[in-house]
Amino acid sequence: MTKIWTIMLAMTLAACSGAGEVAPTAAVPAGGAPGEPRDVATDLAVPWGIAFLPGGDALVTERDTARLLRVTPAGQVRRLATIEGVRPEGEGGLMGVAVKGDQIFLYYTADQDNRIVRYRLAGDRLTDQRLLVQGIPKGSIHNGGRLAFGPDGNLYATTGETGDRPLAQQRDSLGGKILRMTVDGAPAPGNPFGTLVYSYGHRNVQGLAWDPSGRLYASEFGADTYDELNLIKPGANYGWPEVEGRGDDPRFVNPVLTWSTAEASPSGLAYADGSLWMAALRGQRLWQIPLAQDGAVGRPVARFTDRYGRLRAVTTTPAGTLWVGTSNKDGRGSPRPGDDRIIAVTPSS
Template sequence: MRKLWTIMLLTALTACSGLTACSDRGGEVLPTAAVSAGPAPSDPKDIVTGLAVPWGIAFLPGGDAVVTERDTARVLRITPIGRVTELAKIEDARPDGEGGLLGVAVKDDQIFLYYTGELDNRIVRYRLTDGGLTDQQLLVQDIPKGGIHNGGRLAFGPDGYLYATTGETGDRSLAQRTDSLGGKILRMTVDGAPAPGNPFGTLIYSYGHRNVQGLAWDGSGRLYASEFGASTYDEVNRIQPGGNYGWPEVEGRGNDQRYINPILTWSTSEASPSGMAYANGSLWVAALRGARLWQIPLGEDGSAGAPVARFTNRYGRLRAIAAAPGGGLWVGTSNKDGRGSPRAGDDRLMSVTPS
């Protein structure tokens, strides 16, 4: 009997070590870091309800958040206790499909927005005053726009430069072209100029991307990005300057020396990864189609441990996420984006205390 139980246990462990999810774990991790996710995070608590597709979250020095709504083109200031003030409505934004008012980043009293305009996606800088957003300055234009794959994430890196993600808008060839801003991660100064040390002397920092919507840096300053796959594999990549991440030649791991392999892949039904944040030794990735929050523990060398799904199907589609002052996470639902099923109170921003 003991021998039979041993065989059954080994069979179960072997089944869980493959590429499909086992219990609340999923993804392909090669190699797997010898690090675990630890205890579960706290149950989410509502900060504010009744929003419409919150897309980007960035924090002001005093602890309030600046939040964008994709389809209304509203820029909101939200306090930790849920008081909401409309700072502006971006009249130049043209919400359509996956485009609209997308990412936001903050540096002192400067607010940076990524939005879809009449002819292109663009990055614009404003100044925050008591009256709202003023002193509009166009920093980057001619980023390809489309009904799909507009990228849109903005974030300041530990080097002080502004990073932006762009999509290939469904035109796959753009991702491999270094004369196009589509399908890239960009790196720039606060004035929109190429940052010193960029690998091509242009705004482009990395290329061969399909549609990156998440950026995060770990405690050692390493940059990671979450990327939508087509029909097989979603990805988390560790970003290297000048790196080619393979799209459209490779989806997931290609083991082709011309392209950089992801550190983690999921099936597209498990993820559709959008926003990403780093906290307490893990990457936290908001999943749209997967309707869960993925926790990815990182090893000391930046490798990925086995990912763990949190809150699966409890809140619907998750898109926006940011590390808040004090160590928590703010997470936003995206159930009003035309692909979800809105629930009472949607869309909402929630606070989570990571493990």
Template sequence: MSSGPGAPSRPGEPRVLVRDRRVTWGLAFLPGGDALLTERESAEILRVTPRGEVDELGRIPGVVARGEGGLLGVAVSPTFLHDQYVYVYLTSASDNRIARFRHIGGVGKLETLVTGIPKGGNHNGGRLAFGPDRMLYASTGEAGQEEHSQDRESLGGKILRMTPDGRPAPGNPFGTLVWSYGHRNVQGLAWDGKGRMYATEFGQNRFDEVNRIEKGRNYGWPVVEGAGDDPKYTDPLVTWPTAEASPSGLAYTPGNLWAAALRGERLWQIPLENGRAGRPIAHFRNRFGRIRAVVPSPDGRSLWLTTDNGTADGIVVVPLR
């Protein structure tokens, strides 16, 4: 891991905002400061206020929760005040898919946008996020079938970029939904203040990664795990031993990336300056168990974390100073 300059914030004392939920996974903020929270196994969407009040909005139909599949990522339309759209990534009986509904007091009729993303007992990807370009990005896993990652015709082992109605976005490198490929299982997406994109990626036996994601690049799986120093593949910015990370959610605040660790049971802070990563710093080791998502609050003064321990999960709020 390289060292380098940065402008790190310091996390303050965390507080538990929501508890006694089960397998909380994705989180996204609505205009006004409330958050939407997904539960992987129940397929429930919750609305959570900054005071910790929880409203159960309803279940997403058609979700099949087996292994690492179920109701995963959630994203809020950047034009939500106009269209009320909420986007979800879910596992169905046949595949992983992306859908949306109108949130007008609850869960409206589901509209399927993308189908055919490979599913498996593990490596289902699942993160959704709107980028600075207002296009929707989705992370997918190779579903335990390594050949998907290097196959540009497959939606597995990729980062996808699409218009808000699910079509390939203008400027995509291959004329399809694929933005980058050669991934194993991406579950975190973030952009810095200059619009540079970053992603977390699960390794297999040796190295987990944070990658800077660029259009059309090949990130090497299954040929390379960690840095391969091969010009055909893009090397990661940061790597960890897999026991220290299994990085899921990823967030950016000025001067830092923040990576949520599952197996590592900690929050990693990665100083960042002009696209260069400094030495990661571990916080809250073994305090909250597996951390699945990390999302900055709308005012940038805190990070909201979701936990994924199977029982008594919820949201932890970490102030930044």
């Protein structure tokens, strides 16, 4: 924690670049400690995304098996489908999931690219498959993959640069971006460039979350030095590969927080009870990041360090608790009895 606080203190002493960017401050209260976690579901295989249906059940993707699971609040698990066309490889596979009414949206790795598809859910059957976006660059690393609906009703998707670093700065490429689209896969009205691209200069974003005021935050993998939490603005350039962490370059937007890669390697991100909650893979902890009403970011607090291994998925339930998924079977972790699992966490004990 000393290393983290040193980084944050240095950031507090300097103004953030970019109009409207929020400066971190130690003045934001840390918030209460979360409650004792409990297992919801066990014996899963790399649960990557979690999204809740209107009735309260969750849909869970498994990256490497291409299975889409339905999990009840009581922890009953059943397979809805094995998604056709998924080609798991390295960090790719069946990844993001988002729900809007009876429409189910999935992000997956296919033979030649990453894709976003839409289905209708009729009972326990997926019907009316429609391909919304294709041609998102794929690779053995940095495939992005998160899907989430924003408060504006549009679908947001995160993509990676697949290790081909220049893609992040190329606005005509879908790699290394945050995308924003309608439910039919068209560029959302008001997008800054008239395309799907909402922001660019990203290495590998895997977490999206909005605070109650509608501010969008994204968690992003760094390379060797700094992982990032960014406040996302339409049309903004977040600097990769020219900058990792803070660059104080007027061309790019600085992150609002950074971590060493050993303490984070961030993936899922959610908002609940006055804080952002960020899953750490290599860091093997859940980061609680307090937010003030004006968007000021407080001192992060590490929760459950080394207790559950690698953490990837974080989603707020309809009841306001958190579901957190482990990723210990992804080839980089050390599976424990019962892994992979989804745990439920009450944000305040």
